[in-house]
Amino acid sequence: MDVTEPSGRDVLRRAIWGQRGDVTLGSFLGAAHQAGEALVPLLIGVVIDQAVARADLGALLRWLAVLAVVYVGLSFGFRFGARAGERASEQAGHALRVDLVRRVLGPGGGAENGRLPGALASIGTEDAKRVGAVNMAVVSALSALMGLLVGAVVLLWTSLTLGLIVLMGTPVLLWLGHLLSKPLERRSEAEQERVAHASGVAADLVTGLRVLKGIGAESAAVARYRRTSRDSLVATMRAARAEAMQSGMVLALTGGFIAVVALVGGRLAAQGDISLGQLVSAVGLALFLLGPLEVLSWVNAEFAQGRASAARIAGVLSAPPAVTAGGMRLPRPVRGEMRLRGVSHGGLREVDLHVGPGEVLGVAATDPADATALLRCLSRQADPDAGVVELDGIPLRDLDPADIRMAVLVAEHDAELFEGTVIGNTGAAAPESADLDRAMAAAAADEIVRALPRGGQTLVSERGRSLSGGQRQRVALARALAADRPVLVVHDPTTAVDAVTEARIAGGIREIRRNRTTILVTTSPALLAVADRVVLLDNGRVTDTAPHADLVRRHSAYRTAVLA
Known part of the structure; x- marks a missing residue:
């Protein structure tokens, strides 16, 4: 989206305007179809007056041929008009999904705040689909209005009284239908909120299923989801009742309106003001008008849900x-010098830290929350509450987050794998010149490839669930190493591997990242031992900086965090 802060009306307007070609085509063809439908009762009345009443076989055949042509035209109009309307709906929904994904994955972040992943998925699927469907509602509405207009003109030609009844009664019906759709709009919004929340809770529970089983919290999780699902059910039932009430009331009003038209037409025929054929046309048109009016009732409901x-x-x-883009650009090439000056964020307190270009720095935090806060600052997922983080002498807050991502890669401890192949996951962020085999060897992921039935072409299921925890960690680390960023920050990359493999990985990282800035945020003694020096973060502050062996001798807090 071009506008920074679009409103709901903006979203609807752009969804329609962006598909204006198909909407225009669909509306034109749909209008032609409805006009043909409206002309059918008129033609039947003409057939009765000019052929049946006069017993004229030639005239009967001619008018039946005209009816056949009209039916062929309205059939093709409906077919291709509906196709254009559906195409507009699907393309608008697709465009919205792309906009939502672009916003959620935007370097600045922030879209996920206060929303569960499942809720975002629901917005990107169900809500995008409903807004896209408004295009079909517009096509249907314009087509129905054309049907009403043609029907009113024919009725005016047949009888001024009947035509005026239709012309005056239709706007009143549309206004009442709009009023009746207001409760549906409010309840539809509440329904979508509760459904999205239920989807989010379900996704979280499925993601953490192993943990829940491990701590024996299945019953509590089921109870939580039952409450959330019940709330969603209540909201859905309220929306369904509102929709049923709206449809029933509109149908009752429409039926009464059609009955008035038929009653007036019958009296006019009885008085001799119109012919038998005109009466048949009037009654047929009265019945025909029920269709466009029902369509307009459906359109009101679609717009109510689309607005929500x-x-x-x-x-x-x-x-x-979460973070805004600055106006400065990184110098090329990036040297990889990182510096924290008086950084306070989360549990961090006035942290001063310097990482020289090409240095391998270990960071051992006695509190895991401090390690997480440090990672958020280094990756600029958030700006520190105080102080500044610099890359090559430029504050990160003055840079575009997208530029930072291309220079600094922060590999989270819980990094997910994508559905695809092992080799595809490894090269997901790698440049074309990357040596994937070398990266996999450094992460000890080559052992995994040799053990798998199809090697690197073995398929990985969603989130890498087909691999063990240790295998997932090694493939994720290989992906980070293959990306070959000037600065690499890895967080506890070896918690699920054995000691021998961990030692091999430590040496592999040291070798492959030679002359490249690397920060190892971990409490693994094997990894910290290969660092040029280690920073001890205790109670949110830097308490000492020295090689791993020296910190083991000096600090009991370090020994507890690293060796316990």
Whole structure:
């Protein structure tokens, strides 16, 4: 989206305007179809007056041929008009999904704040689909209005009284239908909120299923989901009742309106003001008008749900970024010098830290929360509450987050794998010149490839669940190493591997990252031992900096964190 903070109306307007070609085509063909439908009762009345009443076989055959041509035309109009409308709906939904994914994955972040992953998935699927469907509603609405207009003109030609009844009654029905759709809009928004929340909770529970089983918390998790699902069910039932009420009331009003048209037409025929054929045409048109009016009732409901979904989409698209882009650019090439000056964030307190270009620095935090806070600052997922983080002498807050990502790669401890092959995961972020075999060897992932049935072409299931925890860690580390960023920050990359493999990985990282800045945020003695020096973070502050062996001798807190 071009506008920084779109509203729900903006989202709807752009979804329609972006597909204006198909919407225009669909509306034109749909209008032609409805006009043909409206002309059918008129033609039947003409057939009765000019052929049946006069017993004229030639006239009967001629008018039946005209009817056949009209039916062929309205059939093709419906077919291709509906196709254009559906195409507009699907393409608009696709465009919204792309916008949502672009916003969620944007370097500035922030869209995920306050929303569960499942809730974002629901917005990107169900809500985008509902907003896209508004295009079909627009096509249907314009087509129905054309049907009403043609029907009203024919009725005016048949009888001024009947035509005026239709022309005056239709706007009143549309206004009442709009009023009746308001409760549906409110309840539809609440329904989508609860459904998205339930989806988010379900996704979280499935993701943490092994942990839940490990701590015996299955019953508590089921109870939590039962409550969330019940809330979603209640909201859905309220929305369904509102929709049923709206549809029933509109149908009742429409039926009463059609009955008035038929009653007036019958009296006019009885008085001799219109012919038998005109009466048949009037009654046929009265029955025909029920269709467009029902379509307009459906359109009101679609717009009500579309507005509610558009507001939810706008909430994601207009979410403020967690960090904003600065105006400076990194010098090329990036040397990889990192410096923290008086950084306070989360549990960190006035942290001063310097990492020279090409240095391998270990960071051992006695509190895991401090390690997480440090990673957030280094990757600029958040700006520190105080102090500054610099890369090659330039504060990160003055740089575009996208530029930072290309220079600094922070490999999280819980990095996920993608569905695909092992080799595809390894090279996901790698440049074309990357040596994937060397990266896999450094991460000891080559052993995994040799053990798998199809080697590097073995398929990996969603989130890498087909691999063991240690295998996932090694493939994720190989992916980070293959990316070959000027600065690499890895967080506890070996917690699920054995000691022998861990020692091999430590040597592999040291070798492959020679002359490249590397920060190892870990409490693994094997990894810390290969670092040029280690920084001890205790109670959020830097308490000492020295080689691993020296810190083991000096600090009991370090021994407890690293050797316990």
